[in-house]
Amino acid sequence: xxxxxxxxxxxxxxxxxxxxxxxxxxPVELRGVDCLQLVAELRxxxxxxxxxxxxxxxxxxxxxxxxxxxxxxxxxxxxxxFTRLSCRSGVRARGFTxxxxxxxxxxxxxxxxxxxxPNREGGVRLRTHYDACELEVxxxxxxxxxxxxxxxxxxxxxxxxxxxxxxxxxxxxxLRLVQVEAAHDAERVQRVGGRITSFDAASWxxxxxxxxxxxxxxxARDRTVRLAPIxxxxxxxxxxxxxxxxxxxxxxxHE
Amino acid sequence: xxxxxxxxxxxxxxxxxxAEYTVYANALEQCRLADELGFDFVWAVEHHFxxxxxxxxAPEVFLTAVAAQTKRIxxxxxxxxxxxEMNHPIRIxxxxxxxxxxxxxxxxxxxxxxxTWTELGGFxxxxxxxxxxxxxxxxxxxxxxxxxxxEWQGHSFTMPERDVIPKPLQQPHPPMWVxxxxxxxxxxxxxxxxxxxxxxxxxxxxxxxxxxxxxxxIKNCEPVGAVVxxxxxxxxxxxxxxxxxxxxxxxxxxxxxxxxLNAHLYWTREAHATDAYPSLGNLGQSLRLAANADDPSAAKxxxxxxxxxxxxxxxxxxxxxEAIGVDGINFVLNAGEVVSQEDVLGSLRLFASEVIPKFRSxxxxxxxxxxxTTLPEGIDPC
Numbered sequence: 001x002x003x004x005x006x007x008x009x010x011x012x013x014x015x016x017x018x019x020x021x022x023x024x025x026x027p028v029e030l031r032g033v034d035c036l037q038l039v040a041e042l043r044x045x046x047x048x049x050x051x052x053x054x055x056x057x058x059x060x061x062x063x064x065x066x067x068x069x070x071x072x073x074x075x076x077x078x079x080x081x082f083t084r085l086s087c088r089s090g091v092r093a094r095g096f097t098x099x100x101x102x103x104x105x106x107x108x109x110x111x112x113x114x115x116x117x118p119n120r121e122g123g124v125r126l127r128t129h130y131d132a133c134e135l136e137v138x139x140x141x142x143x144x145x146x147x148x149x150x151x152x153x154x155x156x157x158x159x160x161x162x163x164x165x166x167x168x169x170x171x172x173x174x175l176r177l178v179q180v181e182a183a184h185d186a187e188r189v190q191r192v193g194g195r196i197t198s199f200d201a202a203s204w205x206x207x208x209x210x211x212x213x214x215x216x217x218x219x220a221r222d223r224t225v226r227l228a229p230i231x232x233x234x235x236x237x238x239x240x241x242x243x244x245x246x247x248x249x250x251x252x253x254h255e
Numbered sequence: 256x257x258x259x260x261x262x263x264x265x266x267x268x269x270x271x272x273x274a275e276y277t278v279y280a281n282a283l284e285q286c287r288l289a290d291e292l293g294f295d296f297v298w299a300v301e302h303h304f305x306x307x308x309x310x311x312x313a314p315e316v317f318l319t320a321v322a323a324q325t326k327r328i329x330x331x332x333x334x335x336x337x338x339x340e341m342n343h344p345i346r347i348x349x350x351x352x353x354x355x356x357x358x359x360x361x362x363x364x365x366x367x368x369x370x371t372w373t374e375l376g377g378f379x380x381x382x383x384x385x386x387x388x389x390x391x392x393x394x395x396x397x398x399x400x401x402x403x404x405x406e407w408q409g410h411s412f413t414m415p416e417r418d419v420i421p422k423p424l425q426q427p428h429p430p431m432w433v434x435x436x437x438x439x440x441x442x443x444x445x446x447x448x449x450x451x452x453x454x455x456x457x458x459x460x461x462x463x464x465x466x467x468x469x470x471x472x473i474k475n476c477e478p479v480g481a482v483v484x485x486x487x488x489x490x491x492x493x494x495x496x497x498x499x500x501x502x503x504x505x506x507x508x509x510x511x512x513x514x515x516l517n518a519h520l521y522w523t524r525e526a527h528a529t530d531a532y533p534s535l536g537n538l539g540q541s542l543r544l545a546a547n548a549d550d551p552s553a554a555k556x557x558x559x560x561x562x563x564x565x566x567x568x569x570x571x572x573x574x575x576x577e578a579i580g581v582d583g584i585n586f587v588l589n590a591g592e593v594v595s596q597e598d599v600l601g602s603l604r605l606f607a608s609e610v611i612p613k614f615r616s617x618x619x620x621x622x623x624x625x626x627x628t629t630l631p632e633g634i635d636p637c
Contacts, residue, residue, distance in 0.1 A: 001268070001307060001515065001516060001519060002268075002306075002307075002519075037528075039526050039527070041376070056519055058373075058519070058521040059304070059305075059306055059373055059521060060372075060373060060376070060521065062521070062526060086521065086525070086526075088518065088519050089551040090551040090552060091514065091515055091518030091519070092518075092549070092551045093518075093522075093525055094551070155528060155529070155530055158530075159528050159529055159530045160528045161524055161525070161528075163525060164549065179549070179551065181549060189528070191528055191529075215372065215376060215526045215527050216526060216527040216528055218528045231550075232549065232550060232551060232552075234551055234552075240551035240552055241551075241552055242552070243552075244550065244551050244552030246550070
């Protein structure tokens with residue numbers, strides 16, 4: 001079966017994985033979150049080469065773009081946007097994070113050092129209207145992603161299921177894919193006609209990423225998003241069946 | 256209890272014309288042997304673009320070869336995808352009728368709507384509409400088989416008055432089924448008088464609940480066709496060997512390969528939020544409810560009641576399925592060719608000699624397989 005083929009050192013050089021200095025931490029609850037998710041198919045050459053060997057690509061390969069506009073958190077309000085590649089870890093559906101931009105230093109630092117998001121500071125503007133929505137992400141004032149969504153249609157809140165993320169990070173156990181589980185408590189879910197109007201692939205982790213065919217775009221209003229403490233970390237070059245470590249968060253740094 | 260074999264036509268990498276040829280040739284040899292040994296059904300799926308997992312995108316062609324090379328075994332189209340972007344309903348009715356004629360009235364006709372984004376997206380089909388088109392197709396296809404003239408104005412297609420030909424050999428028409436993966440689909444089947452064709456492994460308790468509900472509902476069904484098919488079949492895996500340890504050593508990797516390939520499919524819900532697909536594929540509820548649901552090191556759990564073991568074990572397992580109302584079990588024999596062809600054929604022979612006779616007489620294994628249909632006079636049922 002297919003596995004990723006990315007050279008790990010190249011991946012590290014490209015993604016600049018953050019450092020998680022210690023495992024033990026508490027969950028965090030974000031309140032009043034607008035969550036935009038766009039899934040787009042990628043060109044086939046990106047299928048294996050963008051993933052580490054421990055992960056399996058999907059067919060077709062797909063890029064998942066998520067943006068959160070958070071009204072309240074212990075770090076204050078903030079917005080974040082991150083991109084992930086659809087994949088399998090063992091038999092589980094996951095998204096491998098390739099890049100992340102947030103507009104709040106404190107939140108970005110916490111998300112990097114506690115959950116391994118490869119955060120960069122930038123501008124993330126998610127605007128929602130009754131008829132449309134827009135997302136613009138900038139770094140150093142330069143737009144690296146814009147998405148336009150129109151014609152929202154209501155779905156049931158149970159219709160949307162997010163996959164957990166795998167973030168490459170230096171951890172107390174070494175370089176690992178940490179599994180980030182975000183529980184969304186949605187009060188409203190809409191599907192919108194989404195379109196990527198600009199996308200700078202290199203800024204999102206790999207210049208071979210070409211999200212050429214949008215599958216679906218959703219806009220959800222979450223009462224809360226709860227980020228759980230990390231429970232699992234996987235060796236990036238070994239199948240998750242053999243290379244998964246259970247993180248015992250209440251006892252400090254253990255496998 | 257009836258016994259079938261079930262083909263996804265899984266092809267291991269690296270792909271080559273010879274690799275696909277070998278899988279097809281092996282499968283046809285297995286069908287010929289199964290026919291000789293008294294198995295009752297051969298089912299072939301319809302899947303598109305599912306690399307490794309299933310290279311069975313033209314099952315009607317494969318099944319035509321099966322029909323031509325066998326005499327008694329029933330030929331299961333399991334299942335035709337009832338989505339107009341993939342199959343026009345008129346073409347489905349025509350092909351199925353032709354297959355029923357060529358097989359001498361041995362067609363079992365399964366229906367489905369596809370579960371993966373890989374397939375639906377590849378054909379440009381809208382996941383929101385597949386349940387509607389499936390429901391429309393299962394109502395109109397039996398009309399095409401039984402009426403001289405059909406006119407239709409529906410959600411997914413319209414047609415002026417035409418006589419769809421040929422007509423099937425079985426009277427009133429071939430038995431119809433629905434593939435069942437998600438909980439609740441068995442009730443869709445029951446309400447329409449269609450057979451329940453399980454294509455995902457479930458626990459004994461879950462199957463018993465589904466079977467009980469199915470039989471309760473089908474008693475008051477409004478059949479979409481001219482015949483009610485009230486049979487419940489499940490899917491399983493088979494590797495039978497005198498030595499249980501050998502059976503496990505050879506058979507369980509096949510199950511693991513199948514399950515892993517299945518879990519790697521790109522399910523519709525994951526890519527395309529919709530109310531029409533309730534879960535992320537066959538992994539579904541049982542996995543999410545498990546204690547280790549999020550642990551990536553946990554393999555997809557082995558289902559209960561596997562057909563892997565020595566003959567005595569398999570007899571015990573099948574008796575358990577029989578006790579909860581299952582009428583037939585269709586066995587996957589291989590996945591990714593991890594079991595050698597010699598071992599697959601040996602397993603079939605041992606199963607036929609030691610297991611099947613515990614469930615029926617040798618005479619019945621030579622007569623026409625039970626079906627809720629009849630054949631015109633003059634047709635040899637075997």
